[in-house]
Amino acid sequence: MKNLITSFILIMVGFLVNAQTLNDYIDTALNNNPQIKAYNLKYNIAEEKTNESATLSNTEFGAGYFVSEPETRTGPQRFKLSAKQMLPWFGIITARENYANSLAESVYADIAVAKCKLSLSVAQSYYNLYALEAKQTVLQEQIELLKHYEQIALTGVEVGKTSAVKVLQLQIRENELEEQEKIFEQDFLGEQSRFNSLLNQPKDYQITIVEKLLIPTEAEEINIDSLYVHPELLKYDAMYASVTEAELLNQKSSGPNLGVGLDYINVAERTDMDMPDNGKDIVMPMVSVSIPIFNKSIRSKTIQNKLQQEQLLAEKNTKTNELESYLEIALKKRKAARISHETQIKNLNQAKNAEEILIKNYETETMNFNDLLDILELQLTFQLNKIEAEKNYYVQSATINYLTNK
Numbered sequence: 001m002k003n004l005i006t007s008f009i010l011i012m013v014g015f016l017v018n019a020q021t022l023n024d025y026i027d028t029a030l031n032n033n034p035q036i037k038a039y040n041l042k043y044n045i046a047e048e049k050t051n052e053s054a055t056l057s058n059t060e061f062g063a064g065y066f067v068s069e070p071e072t073r074t075g076p077q078r079f080k081l082s083a084k085q086m087l088p089w090f091g092i093i094t095a096r097e098n099y100a101n102s103l104a105e106s107v108y109a110d111i112a113v114a115k116c117k118l119s120l121s122v123a124q125s126y127y128n129l130y131a132l133e134a135k136q137t138v139l140q141e142q143i144e145l146l147k148h149y150e151q152i153a154l155t156g157v158e159v160g161k162t163s164a165v166k167v168l169q170l171q172i173r174e175n176e177l178e179e180q181e182k183i184f185e186q187d188f189l190g191e192q193s194r195f196n197s198l199l200n201q202p203k204d205y206q207i208t209i210v211e212k213l214l215i216p217t218e219a220e221e222i223n224i225d226s227l228y229v230h231p232e233l234l235k236y237d238a239m240y241a242s243v244t245e246a247e248l249l250n251q252k253s254s255g256p257n258l259g260v261g262l263d264y265i266n267v268a269e270r271t272d273m274d275m276p277d278n279g280k281d282i283v284m285p286m287v288s289v290s291i292p293i294f295n296k297s298i299r300s301k302t303i304q305n306k307l308q309q310e311q312l313l314a315e316k317n318t319k320t321n322e323l324e325s326y327l328e329i330a331l332k333k334r335k336a337a338r339i340s341h342e343t344q345i346k347n348l349n350q351a352k353n354a355e356e357i358l359i360k361n362y363e364t365e366t367m368n369f370n371d372l373l374d375i376l377e378l379q380l381t382f383q384l385n386k387i388e389a390e391k392n393y394y395v396q397s398a399t400i401n402y403l404t405n406k
Helices: 002-016 020-032 034-053 092-159 164-199 224-229 231-252 297-362 369-404
Strands: 060-065 075-087 257-267 282-290
Touching (some): 020 092, 020 164, 034 092, 075 282, 092 164, 092 231, 092 369, 224 231, 224 297, 224 369, 231 297
Antiparallel strands (some): 060 075, 257 282
């Protein structure tokens, strides 16, 4: 399962990348993000518990001194030393190790989910930055275009082909676009701060954004079956396996525990007679057995484990339905973004043609600046919608890649 999850992360990150810079940013996030570091530490702790599970219970040592020395045939007893070690039933240590390993695998699944979600968040934020930067560029270009037409209008005022009111209208429109550009700039700085937080680096760190995102001419084929090996679902498999190992350990715990020990009693020599084994110390090996005869907890844990497995299966089915729904929505939204992108390109070309017609008419008659402003406003709307469609397409593609390991 660990190999499968690792492959999912590597492939998913690879397909999220549309530029080398985004790849670098995702790598930086995976290496620096404190949440990922916390999960890795949690996994290291879980792995270390495997070593803990292989240990035996504490060895018991005892010592006693006879205040009133009991008299035996070979002499009075002075003090007693004892040692005892309890040994688990055969296979219990192995069952403990398997259970600890299964818990570590479950934590590793959490790491996989966190890494995939982080990669998705970085990609989505990156595409938001692309859209905000591209929109600022479009606004700057239209402001420059308006300045150009402002000069034409000023010339028209001088020769009597237009009125000063048209110049003011163009200037007002320039002010509106400059305001909108500043708003986009602030939105960009806010998104940049969020992006840098994901990478755990300074909030004002400059981000390099790709200049152009191209929407493929043909839709990619999606392998729906990949959805069912998603880390969020594999996590439930890992948890189910850990409950299975817990039940195996529980069954092993129903066996007896064995104990081995040794008692040593110091005996002093008798001074009132001479006899064989006079003052001979006593050494007594001991064996004990601990049997859970009246322990109902084992049966109760078996029932609990069975119920927990049923719960995990139900939760996995719920999560599967949820991911299938997310995938269906993302596919539809990506298709809608492609349609919108194609429509905006058509509209933009037609608006450009209308602008050219107005310019040619100006050579022979007075320019209708109201129509020009309307056309320029439409052009801006189409350009902004086109950028938004590009962003939406790649945001939904990132979501689809996250869900299907495409």
